[in-house]
Structures are given as C-alpha cells and as structure tokens.
Amino acid sequence: METPEKVTAGCLGLDFSRVQSPGDYEQWLETGLAAMAEREARLVLLPGGTGLAMYLSYHPDMQNLDFPAAVRVLAAAAGQARPEFHRIHRRMARRFNIYLAAGTTWYEEAGGIQQAAPFYGPDGDLVGEQPQTHLSREEREWGWRRGTTLAVWPTGSGRVGLVVGSDAWYPEVSRILALQGADLLLAPAMAPAPATHHLALAGMWQEVQQNQVFALENWPGGQLGQRRWTGWSAIHAPCEMTPGQTGFLAPQFPSETEVPPGFGNSPPEPLTAVLDFTARKRVIDDYPIARHLNPTLYRRYFPHTYHQGKEGNG
Secondary structure: OOOOOEEEEEEOOOEHHHOOOOOHHHHHHHHHHHHHHHOOOOEEEOOOOHHHHHHHHOOHHHOOOOHHHHHHHHHHOHHHHHHHHHHHHHHHHHHHOOEEEOOOEEEEEOOEEEEEEEEEOOOOOEEEEEEOOOOOHHHHHOOEOOOOOOOEEEEEOEEEEEOOHHHHHOHHHHHHHHHOOOOEEEEEOOOEOOOOHHHHHHHHHHHHHHHOOEEEEEEOEEEEOOEEEOOEEEEEOOHHHOHHHOOEEEOOOOOOOOOOOOOOOOOOOOEEEEEEHHHHHHHHHHOOHHHHOOHHHHHHHHHHHHHHHHHHHO
C-alpha cells in the first residue's frame, strides 16, 4: 500500500471522571468521532486505559477498586469484556470510515496480565493488536507481562506502528519500529498526576526527532482506579516542518513558550493536524539520519543486554 501525500489525523481526549455509567463510554466515543469526522480525520487515536474505563462504567460497584486491582478484574473477565470492546470499536471505525487506534485494554497472558492496543481499519476489521513490550518497576510488581514483538502495518494513512503505555519512554521501541519502516507512530499511554511537561518531552516528542517520523500521543485525564491522571495529547513531527520548529503540529504555540498549552487539562482538547508525508520526505532527504546509525554495533551488544535484562526481571 502506497504512502499518501497528506492525511488528517487526530487525538480524541477522555476524562475518566465522565465515564461513570453504562452508555457513557459509547456516547463519548460516538460524539467525539463525529467531531473528528467533521474535521475530515482519516485516523484517530484514543488514549490509554479505554478498556478499563468502558468495563468499569458497566460495573459501578467496582469503581472503588484501586488501579492495579481494577486491571486484574478486567483481565480476568477478558473472555467477556474483550469481545464487547472489539465489537464497539469495530462498529465505530466502520461507521466513520476511519483507522481507529482504540486506546488500550488488558487481558491474561502467560500467567500474567498484558496491556495491548487494538487497531482497526475503515472496514471495521482488526488490523492488528500491539502488546506493551517494556514494563516499569511498578508494572512488574503488579504482575504485568510484556509482549515480545513489534509490528508495522501498511495502511491508507501511512505505515503505522503502535507504542503502548510505558514503551513511549523506552527509545528502543520507536527506533525498532522506524527501522521496520514505520512513518507514523501512535502512542496511547497513561500518566499519573501530578506529571510535568518534561515527562511528555522525554517521550514521543524526542522519539520523533530521533527517528524523523510523525507521532500521535494521547493520555487520559480525570480519576480512575482511585488515581488521578494527567491529561495530554499532541501530534508531533520533525522540528524542521513544524511552526516555530517546536516539533508540534498540534497544539501550536510560540517557540518561547515553556509549557505546551493544554498540558494537564482534563479532558485534553480534541486535536487534528495534517500529516504531510511529502514534506517529511524532504526533511529526510536534507538530513538522512538513518545513514548515521550503527546496526553492526546494535547486533553486537543489544541481544546480550536484553538477555541480561530478561534474566534480571524474571
């Protein structure tokens, strides 16, 4: 599938506190995607945690559980919850004729819990599902398990890779996806409050600059699982092709602004931007960063390093 010249893509923000009863989640999703359709978005990213928000809205008696306990309940119930999650998002992708990265959900896998991000096509079919491949110390303590594969899918909106949860802060993930040919990265994540804008700059913003790709990232706000979460969404591009060379296509702001507008808002404002793949190619032609990589060095040291890490983490 050929890469398009231009695509409009968007992030739909979510405030967990507004998803409290059956029907709330679907109403938010339908209303938000309709607004995205009015902006002619062809691809939409939802934030991390959507599967849990949807599940708890149907089980208000469980809304007092803390976050890791709520995730365990969802993962154990995935046999019923996961098909319903797929059904709703497949239907919305088909209805609005979009590529839909539907946030994240959890299920039991290999004796633990795995977070994964489903990705649907305009026909409603599941294009693929990307598991989280790196875990924070806290996530390991909760009994989560990491995935071991990273996929890139050719679509009508570019070659897409998903960067799930904590993977946004492990640079190997974005680099591997870029080396596999991804030109657009989608990062559904969650960040406990309070978080500063430095956390955002340490994630997908810098990965875009290091790999000359586009990226959408989306964090939910509000309260879920007895925690407050920091709302944030952004659409990134290489600095050379953004206003003021900020690296942001949306939100846009003066380059001297220290804190991006909207950081920490709940919900984050819906964002859309035009991804100009022709302009990106010019950036790469002017400075082909991939030519300066050292795959021989990677092959020599990385497998051993990862093997040691695996043994250390059990």
